[in-house]
Amino acid sequence: MYFSEKITLRTEVxxxxxxxxxxxxxxxxxxxxxxxxxxxxxxxSAHSAGIEVSAVFTVNDYSDQKILIHDSKEYDIIRSYRKGEGEYELTCSDRRV
Structure with a gap:
């Protein structure tokens, strides 16, 4: 894995x-x-539950944020999964405003 995409993880306080x-x-x-x-x-599986999966991102740093921004597009993080030591897989859907 090259971790070649810069993303923003957002928490709304x-x-x-x-x-x-x-x-x-x-x-x-x-x-x-x-x-x-x-x-x-x-x-x-997500589609049958009424959820549209748009993209999956793998990151090293994750602290339960709920929004992901990539190329000026906002996604909701609908699932986070710890793949290994320090790696997280974030399953995302298009953000509904």
Whole structure:
């Protein structure tokens, strides 16, 4: 694995001020990743559950972020899987706004 794609992993932090108003702050971390296509079984299993798998990324640094950005496109991380020591496979779907 070459980890040749630069991606951004995003966490949305929601805070409530003293007046009860909420605000959302994005905490971004840039990491290197490998992008893969979804495997056939993974694609069809997700599709039968009503989930559209768009891409799969492998990264070394992951801390339970929920959003992934690659080439200005936002994805929801729908599944994270620890492949080996320090490697995580992130299954993503197109982000619905």
């Amino acid at each position: 929601i805070t409530v001020d003293e007046y009860g108003f909420t605000s959302t702050e994005n905490v971004d971390v840039e990491v290197w990743a490998d992008k893969e296509s979804a495997k056939r079984t993974e694609f069809y």
